Amino acid sequence: MEPLNALVSVTNFMLIPAFAYGSQLALGALGITLIFSILRFAHFAHGDTMALGTAAVIGGTFFLQAQGIGIQPLPTALLALPFGILVMVGYLLAADRLVYRYYRKVKAKPMIFVMASLGVMFVTNGITRLFMGVSETRFEDGQRFIFTVREFRDFTGLAEGMALRSAQAITIITALVVMVILFWFLNRTRAGKSMRAYSDNEDLALLSGINPERVVVITWTITAILLVLAGTLYGLDKGFRPFNYFQLLLPMFAAAILGGLGSPLGAIVGAYVVAFAEMGITFAWRRVLTYLAPEGMEPSSMMQLLPVDYKFAVTFAILVIVLLFRPTGIFKGKVL
């Protein structure tokens, strides 16, 4: 029985990656839930817009690197974030002007909005690929590790090691900070309150003098910030490849729906549930259980519920189960 080794092993191989992944999903799902509650449609272009935002940040990073500007030991990409956010605010507002505003004016059905966002998704995807290509781009620089497996092992003397990469730590910290700021903004500021009012009852909000176009602009701006942060953190952690961002769409929607569409808190909880479910169900528990089991009772099989290839199937199953049995999600959101 070596519970400490078991804990370190499960933290290294599952908890840290899942926590970082969950934080990235949470930032993405927050954007989806905001758009759904305020603009009232499912934003399918979310994943690819995230990719374009990250591409802008990468462009800024490469420019800064060429100028020799950096913030060692932190990645240069953090310094390029404002540039990426600016580009994406501009891009999303332009998309709103060119595409979504018309459908808002004619009070189109949500399904038409969804189709329009699908179109925006394809265009965005094309623009990203035009600039970045389809292969992997790595833009992480600075110190890669906070501590490595070997350092941890030497320090603690345990048989199992644990590593924490800078990108993972930055992801988790940034996500937590951003969530706190977002809640403060939505609950305490005038603009945030007007957004919530608009979300709860559009007609009443209009009657009380809230300018709907202003709410729309603020929503897209916040979405742009969340998108660029989520995309950049994901890219720092796992490398930038446009197709992977498109694939994030499913887990992000699953997270938002699981938490309850329109509920920011739900999006965050949903994101972590999805991330831990994906990692936990496809995790091979043998090594951990071997440390926990009494002498002679060690498992001989892999103790793995599903092979790693079925990661997306787990997300999809969660989505289907929630839609079937509790369409409002954990926090009683709206029904898609």
Added chain:
Amino acid sequence: MKKLLLASTALAFSAGMAMADEVKFGVLLGFTGPIESVTPHMADSAEMAWNEINEAGGILGGQMIRSVRADSTCLDSSAAQAAAERLISSDGVAAIMGADCSGVTMSVLQNVAMSAGVPMISPSATSPAFTTTDSGGMFFRTAPSDARQGAVLADIVMSRDISEVAVTYTNNDYGAGFANAFIESFEAAGGTVTTSIPHEDGRGDYSAEAGTLASAGGDSLVILGYTDGGGSMLRTAWELGAFESFFIGDGMYGDELIEAVGEALEGTVGTLPGAEGEGAEAFAALGEAAGVVTASSFTGESYDAAALLALAAHAAGEATPEGIAANILNVANAPGEEILPGQLARALEILSEGGEINYVGATDVELIGPGEAAGTYREYVVEDGEFVTIRFH
């Protein structure tokens, strides 16, 4: 009209007679299609061998070899079959040097060559499927099968006193075939494979795969994939402390790997097909003299395939498909005097005197029955960010 017919028949007959002191061999390669940049050098290398023989006076007491090129396209099986049919029925070739890509080679073999009874030697089809396909003694290859590499890699792992490994392979025919071959040989040699899981290329995150492999355990991780997914896999496994030492196959070899993976790659051992030594040097020198680009893929294999066809015809005493098919193994393998590139005239002389030869050629040719070549593999290790050759297998 009748006269004209008679005259033209006579003409055709006399033309046929005139060709009696000429032997035709087909060169069936993908001159158009995905590997069109490689095939001209392969064809030139093959024809270089025949020119060498022609300059020495030809085979079978003065018969000159003529090359007939045809396009296999590498992709389109029906086009490749049509080209092969044309070679056999209208050009009347005695044997075919080709085809190139495994897919078209298999369809030409099964649908044309086997039924026509014409032997073919492929310089570049590496699919393990040819090893198990019964070609009726019509198919040979000078490029080793991926299955061979699995066996070689298993030997290398074993020779380092590592008896327990985990395996991960890229999820396609190459990866799965390679992994099967490796596991079979490794277990036959007394090793244990703790687990074997596929991985997809192009994923962002491989920590779940690394976690599974770590949970299975083992002294080393064997990664049979490509630079992209396999490289990320290696780095993730190393960073998470799942494994300390790694073995890789030819798909992972390349400077991009060192660039992408860096420090984690230190001490990694792997295999790559390719010969070095006297034969390869002699071949390169020949190419330089003849103005043929030899520093390209499968050129040595093409030269060897062409030389084997000519030598087999000479050994048979007749340039017929049956004679060639029956003699390829005899001239390719021991016993006999070793023949390097540039010594084909000497080989013909020995055969004429009733002696035996062991064709070594540019790529250390050793054929293991029809359909399989032993091949030579380079064993390398990564030291200070560079691939360092240890030895050849």
